[in-house]
Amino acid sequence: MKCKQKAGQVLGNQTEPMCKDCLRLSLLSKFKTGLNHQGAVGGSDKVLVAFSGGPGSRLALQFLCELQSKLQDEAESCKDRNSAVFDVGVAFVDESGAQGIPLTDAQKTLDEIASVVAEVRPTPLPLHLTSLESLFENEVLELQASSKLHEDDNSGKDNKDKSRQRLIELLSRVEDQTGKEDLVEHMRMDALQRVAKHYGYTRVVLGLCTTRVAARVLAATAKGEGFALPAGIQYVDARWPVPVLLPLRDCVSKELSVLCHLTNLKTVFLKKMTAMGNSRASINSLTHSFISLINEENPSREYTIMRTAAKLIPFGFNKLAQDDSMLHFNGRPRNPHARRNLGRIEPCEIEVLCPICSAPLAKSDFSSLQPKVSVSDSFTRMSLEEAFEPSTSGIDSELLPSKIFRDVCCPSCQYQIIPDQSKDSVLELLPLMVQQRAAASLLRKEGWMREYIGDCLLESDE
Amino acid sequence: MQLTLEFKGGLELLFGSVKVHQIEVEPSDGKDKLKLQELLIWVRNHLLKERPEMFMKGNSVRPGVLVLINDCDWELLGQLDAVVDEKDTVVFISTLHGG
Secondary structure (H helix, E strand, O other): OOOOOOOOOEEEOOOEEEOHHHHHHHHHHHHHHHHOHHHOOOOOOEEEEEOOOOHHHHHHHHHHHHHHHHHHHHHHHHOOOOOOOOEEEEEEEEOHHHHOOOHHHHHHHHHHHHHHHHOOOOOOOOEEEEEHHHHHOOOOOOOOOOOOOOOOOHHHHHHHHHHHHHHHHHHHHOOOHHHHHHHHHHHHHHHHHHHHHHOOOOEEEOOOOHHHHHHHHHHHHHHOOOOOHHHHOOOEEOOOOOOEEOOOOOOOHHHHHHHHHHOOOOOOOOOOOOOOOOOOOOHHHHHHHHHHHHHHHOOOHHHHHHHHHHOOOOOHHHOOOOOOOOEOOOOOEOOHHHOOOOOOOOOOOOOOEOOOOOOEOOHHHOOOOOOOOOOOHHHOOOOHHHHOOOOOOOOOOOOOOHHHHHHOOOHHHHHHOOOOOOOOOOHHHOOHHHHHHHHHHHHHHHHHHHHHOHHHOOOOOO | OEEEEEEEOOHHHHHOOOOEEEEEOOOHHHOOOEEHHHHHHHHHHHOOOOOHHHOEEOOEEOOOEEEEEOOEEHHHOOHHHOEEOOOOEEEEEEOOOOO
């Protein structure tokens, strides 16, 4: 037994009998390591936890609040007014529109989620409820902790109904099941980023664990997403307007689930496309099942897969900018010399990202340089951050012809989500922000091509 | 023999959306103890409402389903050979849904 004092209750770290307390300490230690990677969370940060109801995000929320409380107590006991402590908020993305779940049932789920979040700590946590269909609403929503899915005001209700219908129509036009699931996942991240940006959060924490990372690695291999694979499995992913953290990356789902049960942490099961469905329906569900299967024989397999993939060279955006908070998350000034050696990472260059899934594009995936497309002047200097906000300037959403749009998408999205070049049926229903990102990516791609052949270009006076 | 069975992580959907079941099961051959393997067969025959392949594979639980007997991992108790006693609590947790 790990502590040699209490009886072992669970086989942790693949082969080590642990009591409840040792299991908790083991997971908390891994969580703190992930959180403190590159000093990802400092005293001045506002951290938004993406809560799905599952054990991973439930524990991420619990650990964060416990750390916050401990730091606040330490700051008060030392009476150190300079010792800032990070703030915590919670976001939940309602996906009932994608599941065809009636609104009344969806509201019950929201109430359950709110009830679980209310129990996390004595002082209420800010809870931001959003939905996939909110991406189609041009106005910035005022989100409240106890918001209903429909506002009492009829015009707001009509707007939400139309958005929901558009979401349902969009997903019905994606014929590939894997593509449908992936599109929902990409929209989920977009919805989280909108909430985070609107409410001034500086970090988004996901409850992604080793098990799910391992399944993603296998799925990405099958989908041809090899180039972009390192991007989404590091502790830090700063390609988004609000950087995303994966502090539970080194924790397996079994330990997270067992700890939630042993410590009576309530979780909420939400039927998603990949959960409790036909395991052969999509690449994602197949890989989830496969990971569970190979773990039966050897519980360390999922960890091995994750660690192997983690050895791939990360992108420049997997490193936080140097001017980020100089305070350790315990409020003490950070020692810059104690940072890990990230010398293998190239200085951050602006990657060209797929407008649908934000995967970095391999330059070898670009087709031949397209004729210059006339793009609205307002996109000339648009940054990725700006492209995240739905435009209110009345710009026509159909900015790019479908062939041009597809040319700046990654091969995986081209094949699974928008496979048919002759039809615009999916493109015309994608959120406006996706079209705007496509235009921004096209400009970046053209800029890269121009730089690549720069030596061969004549100066204007030659 | 009276037992409490609990289903979590979405498994409750296979059991009429009921998470906690109080059951009474007779060990075979008049024994006073029940092996987990026998209990699983009983659960499949008497409690499972739909999609048995989501809960069981062969005579064991499907990969990805955790089993705890009185809050102890069944891997420490002999898995299918683990023995349950009167008034024990057996918890089944699916890890196929995470996050």
